[in-house]
Amino acid sequence: METAQPHAGVHIEDVSKSFGPEGARTLVLNHVSLSIKMGEFVSVIGPSGCGKSTLLKTVAGLIEADSGTVEVDGMTVKAATKNKMIGLVPQSPALLPWRTVLDNVRLPMTVNPKANANRNLRDPREILESFGLGAALDKYPGQLSGGMQQRVAIARAFVFDPSVLLMDEPFSALDEMNRDAQRLGLLDFWQSNRKAVMFVTHSVPEAIMLSDRIVVMGAHPGHIAEIIDVPLPRPRTIDVYATDEFRDLEGRVRETLREVMGQKSA
């Protein structure tokens, strides 16, 4: 119990959500509850159709839950977006191709400028340099590799100092070698800028590498099957992959996923 900010982080309480027309509605999220503390990195993993992206979009304010509540730092999602407290990294970088890298990262500052007051805005140049993009400031997204584009998208989400970062499979489009580099880069940066992170992924090693906790979700309807702690020490390096703890955890997560998938077909 932190006394200063009793509600810091993300609190998802008993959220349900259905899609589809009246009479043929499919339940996508079934009474989901989850809390992400400030400075905590939580991954959400599960088979497709388990509602992990829907859950993330609910927290981002892009989808409204049918029932239940979502709070960010003790505020409703609506109030949180109004105050620009949520940084979103979508599945594709979604950069504006006609803007330079620097101007893409500046975008969150120029949008909804009312919410810029009393906030620790970062220098876009500095943040891009720390992401290893110092030489690409004046380039256009089309001139960058996929990995670099995704880093720009992450810089764009960090630059306005949100309290919560939501990432929706940001590295899924990259090749495996590139992905490792991006994961380490992200960890490195997050280590010195601890935000509450909700990271949706379908890669087990990625979830273990990055997270403090892994939320395993099951489908039909989407629900949380298990939450697995990742007690690996931080800061983590590439060597983590080779440790016994890592392998044990990987086994556990995969086992849970198998159970979840089994339920579905049963």
Next chain:
Amino acid sequence: MPKSRKNEDTMSTTETSALAVQAATSATGRRFSPLASAKLKQNLRWTNWAPAVITFVIAAALWQITAIANPYVIPTIDQVWMSLIKDADTYWANMLVTGLEVVVGASSGILAGFILAIIMAEFQIMERAIMPLVVVVMVTPIVAIAPALVVAFGFGMTPKFIVTALVVFFPMLVNSLAGLRDVDDRALDVMKTLHASRWEIFRDLRFTGSMPYVFAGLRIALPLAIVGAAVAEFVAAGQQAGLGSLVTIAAAQANLPVTWASIALLCLMGVILISLLALVRKRVLWWSDGAAVGR
């Protein structure tokens, strides 16, 4: 040596646009300028331009043979050319009239189409309210509307502006609307989590994002603008002004060289418009073609 001079001309325009792309991407110009010049070289390879040139030469030869064999059906190319030289002033004056109709009519049609598209994209109820009327107007043949407009507005420029604007309006509206709607959903998500206002989403995302569609619309609309101007002039041919009027009057007198010279100039106007559009497009939409940015 007219042919080699022509080649130089093509090269210089291609070069200018390549430079424009480089200027737009300033600091990185060095990185992909080899790419641009490679592209330029490729464009200049004879396999690229020769097929079209050969087709034109064959078409011209067939025309000439037919014209010589049937002097009362079509004029020979040199007759048309002579007429153009001899009455250059008249042609120029008429071309200016038609040009003015196209410029005024098309720009108002383009502007109106784009603005209405913005309104419809932002307020769906406006689309539901106005679109049916727009469709009704657009399926009415423009050739039928033109005489009615002449009755209403007289033989001056007004009906010509209106007809030209009407013809341009619809493709602009439909394309712009599609463009304004077709934004990157994920970029839109990012904007929404920042609580971006409608205006901010329009300013930062929709406006520029719609440009590929807008230019596709322009490509359809600009040649149509010339059709519109010519049709309007056919109807109001009594007052001899404009290339369209010239065509009807000359055709009525069976003056083949003048008829075809006027047609050729209308065609030339279309070519100029489309070329200008391609140039502007390259400058505005360099980010839209993956190749231009050196992906």
